[in-house]
Amino acid sequence: MTQEQPAKQRFNKIVLVAFGGPSSSGKTTSAAAIKSLFKHAILIHLDDFYIADSKIPIDSATGYQNWDCPEALDFNLFENYLKKLKSGQGLEEKLESRQPSVDLKLNQEEEQLLLNKIQLKIPDSETTLFILVDGFMLFHDPKILELFDVNLFFRASFETLRDRRESRDGYNTVEGFWVDPPHYFEKIVWPAFVSSHKYLFENEDINSKLLDNIKSSYKLHDIINENGSNLIDLVGWSIDNIAQDIN
Numbered sequence: 001m002t003q004e005q006p007a008k009q010r011f012n013k014i015v016l017v018a019f020g021g022p023s024s025s026g027k028t029t030s031a032a033a034i035k036s037l038f039k040h041a042i043l044i045h046l047d048d049f050y051i052a053d054s055k056i057p058i059d060s061a062t063g064y065q066n067w068d069c070p071e072a073l074d075f076n077l078f079e080n081y082l083k084k085l086k087s088g089q090g091l092e093e094k095l096e097s098r099q100p101s102v103d104l105k106l107n108q109e110e111e112q113l114l115l116n117k118i119q120l121k122i123p124d125s126e127t128t129l130f131i132l133v134d135g136f137m138l139f140h141d142p143k144i145l146e147l148f149d150v151n152l153f154f155r156a157s158f159e160t161l162r163d164r165r166e167s168r169d170g171y172n173t174v175e176g177f178w179v180d181p182p183h184y185f186e187k188i189v190w191p192a193f194v195s196s197h198k199y200l201f202e203n204e205d206i207n208s209k210l211l212d213n214i215k216s217s218y219k220l221h222d223i224i225n226e227n228g229s230n231l232i233d234l235v236g237w238s239i240d241n242i243a244q245d246i247n
Ligand SMILES: Nc1ncnc2c1ncn2[C@@H]1O[C@H](COP(=O)(O)OP(=O)(O)OP(=O)(O)O)[C@@H](O)[C@H]1O
Pocket: 021, 022, 023, 024, 025, 026, 027, 028, 029, 030, 103, 104, 135, 136, 164, 225, 226, 227, 228, 229, 230, 231
């Protein structure tokens, strides 16, 4: 009987790819599509690292729980977990996820086109393990940002994000299910995103361009995902940037 090699030895390379950006920007949709294309890929959701529901900070102005600030997450646990995976340990352990499945998917023809692209641009993809990390708070702190080999920043306008967010039923939490109260996006979600990400932008304006020195020093790539954008383009762009940053 042949013994299976430990996970660490089966891969020539382990790369961590961040799918960051505000809520409803298309991170989970894009990351799930990419996962289906790579031979060896794990998808990790930052949303699985929330602290207990009863400990979520309360926003003093509205009295609402603030699920969108960094303090709502256990970053120590998250950081240690990613470091362990990156070093090739714990790869066999399955982390139970509370994430629902996605509603936007690639069709067969699109998948084939993208598989060809991967073969061409990432020739060693079959011996590489891709750890795909999906989260709304991956770029607020350079200490977290620097954990990744590739940083993909999904963006969209306030209006698009609000409309997408408001059409969602809610979110599974550690202890239950969260449904946004009225105006939660403009009162909590958007301001939390702006205050934690404005340092990345020209004139601290979230609607402006990323600062050139930030883009180059953190190798941060951004894309606008409005409703006219196609999933195949988002995924193709992700593959191009992964290929560029890991080869
Ligand atoms: N280009 C697009 N056109 C139309 N709908 C889109 C597009 N991109 C994403 N969506 C839809 O927007 C919603 C949010 O997308 P998704 O769940 O991927 O966002 P997210 O960034 O993971 O958000 P969160 O941080 O809240 O989990 C989904 O219903 C998805 O199908």
